Amino acid sequence: MTQANLLSELNDIASEARNQDTLNIDTLSTLAILEKMNHEDQKVAGAVHAVLAEIALGVDVIVDSFNQNGRLIYMGAGTSGRLGILDAVECMPTFSVPQGMVIGLIAGGEKAVVHAAEGAEDNKEQGVSDLKALQFNAKDVLVGIAASGRTPYVAAGLEYAKQCGAKTIALNCSAKSLIGQIADIDICAQVGPEVLTGSTRLKSGTAQKLILNMLSTASMIRIGKTYQNLMVDLKASNQKLYARAVRIVMQATDCDEQTASEALVQANKEVKVAILMILTNSSPERARGELSEHNGYLRHAVSQSSS
Numbered sequence: 156m157t158q159a160n161l162l163s164e165l166n167d168i169a170s171e172a173r174n175q176d177t178l179n180i181d182t183l184s185t186l187a188i189l190e191k192m193n194h195e196d197q198k199v200a201g202a203v204h205a206v207l208a209e210i211a212l213g214v215d216v217i218v219d220s221f222n223q224n225g226r227l228i229y230m231g232a233g234t235s236g237r238l239g240i241l242d243a244v245e246c247m248p249t250f251s252v253p254q255g256m257v258i259g260l261i262a263g264g265e266k267a268v269v270h271a272a273e274g275a276e277d278n279k280e281q282g283v284s285d286l287k288a289l290q291f292n293a294k295d296v297l298v299g300i301a302a303s304g305r306t307p308y309v310a311a312g313l314e315y316a317k318q319c320g321a322k323t324i325a326l327n328c329s330a331k332s333l334i335g336q337i338a339d340i341d342i343c344a345q346v347g348p349e350v351l352t353g354s355t356r357l358k359s360g361t362a363q364k365l366i367l368n369m370l371s372t373a374s375m376i377r378i379g380k381t382y383q384n385l386m387v388d389l390k391a392s393n394q395k396l397y398a399r400a401v402r403i404v405m406q407a408t409d410c411d412e413q414t415a416s417e418a419l420v421q422a423n424k425e426v427k428v429a430i431l432m433i434l435t436n437s438s439p440e441r442a443r444g445e446l447s448e449h450n451g452y453l454r455h456a457v458s459q460s461s462s
Contacts, residue, residue: 169345169346170348170359174347174348174352176191177195180350180351192350195349198346199361202328202345203369205345206343210369210373211373213324214370214374216324219322226257226258227258227295227296227371228257228298229260230259230282231306232263232301234359234363235355235363236260239259240259240260242370242371243258244259260285262276262278262309276307277307277308278308279308283311285312286312287315291315292320293320293321294321295319296321296323296324297312297316298323298324298370299338303327304332304335313334313337313338325340325341328343328359329343344362344363346358375388378451379450379455383407386426387407387430403426404426408430415433425443427451428442428443431446435457
């Protein structure tokens with residue numbers, strides 16, 4: 156692409172526009188700068204609210220994929236890629252999902268997580284080869300993340316995913332974007348011009364983080380990873396998380412600390428099993444069997460046992 160063509164494209168991208176409210180930001184006091192930033196940040200929640208219907212469609216597609224043993228794959232460059240990786244990594248300890256069920260890809264590979272590799276975003280071939288390396292298939296879902304909506308690495312990945320017969324989601328902040336036109340579902344949070352022109356790690360990045368939180372968390376809730384609003388599939392892999400597991404069992408069953416701890420020991424630290432044991436006065440083996448019969452949905456298992 157020629158420089159003239161690229162300049163023309165940038166003119167049409169909302170995040171590349173100049174914010175008329177921050178033209179004098181370099182003359183302001185520290186507090187005034189922060190007030191400007193905070194004022195702009197308040198616009199993000201509204202922009203996300205405006206696309207809740209599209210986010211819901213994305214969640215439903217992801218849930219369908221999980222129910223077919225498919226995977227959720229995030230793909231992005233720079234900040235967008237790092238945010239996808241962050242969300243993917245945190246799914247394992249939070250919801251005890253198998254390794255590889257949620258994956259984040261970033262242009263430039265793992266080294267780009269901590270070292271900027273801005274040129275990597277233009278590599279279309281890498282976008283395709285990264286998916287091929289994962290043996291990406293029709294059961295999977297690809298979420299392409301790009302504030303500008305035009306990142307070649309992401310666009311190529313989305314096109315390949317569609318060729319594979321997989322469902323695709325575009326997460327961007329620019330109306331009528333390239334990736335939005337490619338994907339099955341276009342989630343476009345229009346946050347407007349950034350405080351610093353083109354610095355999409357600011358409002359655009361915040362919007363992306365909020366939406367990624369929603370996509371993964373709502374999907375996990377839908378497949379039974381929670382009970383009430385408790386993270387009952389928490390993996391108690393360290394002292395802090397074990398203490399949280401004890402507290403979750405206490406909150407779910409209204410039992411004391413000793414009862415919760417003893418149940419967790421018998422349940423081999425499986426929070427769901429410990430809760431069901433206490434609520435139904437059952438053995439670990441019976442509790443596991445009940446959960447298996449209800450596909451891991453603790454509420455369904457509790458309701459069935461109580462009826």
